[in-house]
Amino acid sequence: MSAADDLAFLSIAEAAPLIRDRKLSPVKWTEALIDRISRYDGRVNAFLRFTPDIALADARRAEAEISCGHWRGPLHGVPYGLKDIIDYAGLPTTAHSAILKDSIAVSDARVTERLRAAGAVFMGKLSTHEFALGGPCFDLPWPPARNPWNRDHFCGGSSSGSGVATAAGFLPFAIGTDTGGSVRNPATMCGVVGIKPTYGLVSRRGVFPLAYSLDHVGPLTRTVRDNAIVLNMIAGHDGGDPGSVARPYVDHTAQLGKDVKGLRIGWLRHFYEEDIQADPQMGAAVDAAVATLRDLGAQVNEVTTVPLSRFQACNRVIMGSESYAIHERWLRERPQDYGDITRQRLLYGAMYSAADYINALRLRARYTAEFHALFRDVDVVVTASAHDPACRIDDFEACEFIYSRQARAPFNVTGSPAMAVPAGFSREGLPLGIQIVGAPYDEALVYRVGAAYEAATSWTAQRPNLVA
Amino acid sequence: MASLGQEDLLVARKLAQRLGLDRLSEADMQKLLVAERTAQMRRSALDTSVLTPADEPALVFRLPGAGL
Numbered sequence: 001m002s003a004a005d006d007l008a009f010l011s012i013a014e015a016a017p018l019i020r021d022r023k024l025s026p027v028k029w030t031e032a033l034i035d036r037i038s039r040y041d042g043r044v045n046a047f048l049r050f051t052p053d054i055a056l057a058d059a060r061r062a063e064a065e066i067s068c069g070h071w072r073g074p075l076h077g078v079p080y081g082l083k084d085i086i087d088y089a090g091l092p093t094t095a096h097s098a099i100l101k102d103s104i105a106v107s108d109a110r111v112t113e114r115l116r117a118a119g120a121v122f123m124g125k126l127s128t129h130e131f132a133l134g135g136p137c138f139d140l141p142w143p144p145a146r147n148p149w150n151r152d153h154f155c156g157g158s159s160s161g162s163g164v165a166t167a168a169g170f171l172p173f174a175i176g177t178d179t180g181g182s183v184r185n186p187a188t189m190c191g192v193v194g195i196k197p198t199y200g201l202v203s204r205r206g207v208f209p210l211a212y213s214l215d216h217v218g219p220l221t222r223t224v225r226d227n228a229i230v231l232n233m234i235a236g237h238d239g240g241d242p243g244s245v246a247r248p249y250v251d252h253t254a255q256l257g258k259d260v261k262g263l264r265i266g267w268l269r270h271f272y273e274e275d276i277q278a279d280p281q282m283g284a285a286v287d288a289a290v291a292t293l294r295d296l297g298a299q300v301n302e303v304t305t306v307p308l309s310r311f312q313a314c315n316r317v318i319m320g321s322e323s324y325a326i327h328e329r330w331l332r333e334r335p336q337d338y339g340d341i342t343r344q345r346l347l348y349g350a351m352y353s354a355a356d357y358i359n360a361l362r363l364r365a366r367y368t369a370e371f372h373a374l375f376r377d378v379d380v381v382v383t384a385s386a387h388d389p390a391c392r393i394d395d396f397e398a399c400e401f402i403y404s405r406q407a408r409a410p411f412n413v414t415g416s417p418a419m420a421v422p423a424g425f426s427r428e429g430l431p432l433g434i435q436i437v438g439a440p441y442d443e444a445l446v447y448r449v450g451a452a453y454e455a456a457t458s459w460t461a462q463r464p465n466l467v468a
Numbered sequence: 469m470a471s472l473g474q475e476d477l478l479v480a481r482k483l484a485q486r487l488g489l490d491r492l493s494e495a496d497m498q499k500l501l502v503a504e505r506t507a508q509m510r511r512s513a514l515d516t517s518v519l520t521p522a523d524e525p526a527l528v529f530r531l532p533g534a535g536l
Contacts, residue, residue, distance in 0.1 A: 213527055313513030320507070332488050335496065344499045350487050351507030359516050361525030366518065368526065 007032040008169030009463055012226040015172065016074035022066060026077025030059035030121050033079050037170045040466040044146045046165035048084045048094060049125040055079060058121040065119065074229050076119035081174045083159045084125040085132050087206035088112050095208050096128045098141050098337045099330055109206025110238045111175055111217050118233045123171055126161025132177055132210045133158065133323060134342030135403065136393050146393060147189060148464035149430055153390040154399055156189030158182040162220045163190035168466055173221045173230050179210045180315050181408025183218040184420035184435060188385040191422045191431030191462060193227045193450070194220040198440045199415030200245035203238035211322035214315065214412045223460050224421065224450040228252040231443060247441060255448035261297030263449065266378035268303055271407040275308035278387040285423040285432035286384045292456050293382065293449070303374050303381065306367045311410035314367060317352055317360035324349025368414045375439040380449050383407050385435040389426040407435060417443045421450045422459035472498055
């Protein structure tokens, strides 16, 4: 492993004290990542807009401040990227779409403001499925991102570039969004950690909406600890987001390193064994992860909730209705400016009635209450994230097939914190993953369980080979 | 995808017209019918039989300041 590779895969937790103590130069780190992105991003297409000039200016500013003794905290001088539905003032927010390709953001999203205040180094805007909804489209102004573990394969989405850039060693963290699983899907398929925090914990202001009541903003990182560090910096009340909640500050790293002995883990097996049968390799990975947690001393008990198909229908009707309301005018006036897959998916929403939407919301209240009631008897729930390893990116039918074979959408319906954590590799060398779900606002416990599992395995230490 | 027969095409065009989606292409007519079928599947997977009139939607109108 070369020194450049060491910098590429440096974690935030490793880098932060080195930067604080002036043993690691943010400028040198940023330069190393700029070099890596310049050499390899053409192979995986993580970036829609790479901004090395901004990055170097941010890094120099951070270095100057730190050299004067003003260290802002663990993200000071740390490079990151934003999914390109999140505003960065002065740059286009394209949503990976011809429709918005010249749309310049006039101000920062709230999450961008927070990262700017934390002194993080902005590296660019990252690939997404068009409007966070379409699949891997080849008929858009930019190519789709590709899986760094096998570039012929899908990398998940819709926060595709966020997953790819993190896994590929381009960035130690990236920000994505999740309406039906769009942080956790690329996290699983790219072998990184991604959390959808509790609804309302991270502001959505300045993020192009897909479905108002289901949209969440969350970080993707290579380790659980890094994820908690980033969430600490981006969580918080924002009066500019009607869904934002005012909560006392919580240190999401506080429980990291504690063991899981005696913790009650609900094993939500029917989602992937009965409701929609997972690929055997994925199912076996989840089962093995549960066994590992049991070996670590957790009390594992099987739990049941609303069938997965019911949750998914609820999620899709709400998402379809809300997204159609947002896109209806463009669909009427300029439908051919959307990619084929996006246009197809948006059209579903045209078919739902007001009663369908309201009924989905009424069921949402029931399902949420039923799922949250589980936490009277368990501390966290473990289940699958994706039901299949990544398919080939050029296989449209396979991408459509695996699109709905997942156990992530239920937790957009319930608003629960849900984290995807790597859980091994398929025979073909593609990442597998699990999902850990907590009670509302209990991200710290989700991170604790994820970190304990991570420490007992070596999955997050694996690195893809971009050179071959 | 196989192309649509004349009857399906007519149905799809009428649907597009009703929705105000006049600028969809001929190729999109098939998408529209796929969307209709998929939406119907999802709608029928909504288990509304469990709902009573007292079941309110998850999102209800709240006045600013309510609950403080």
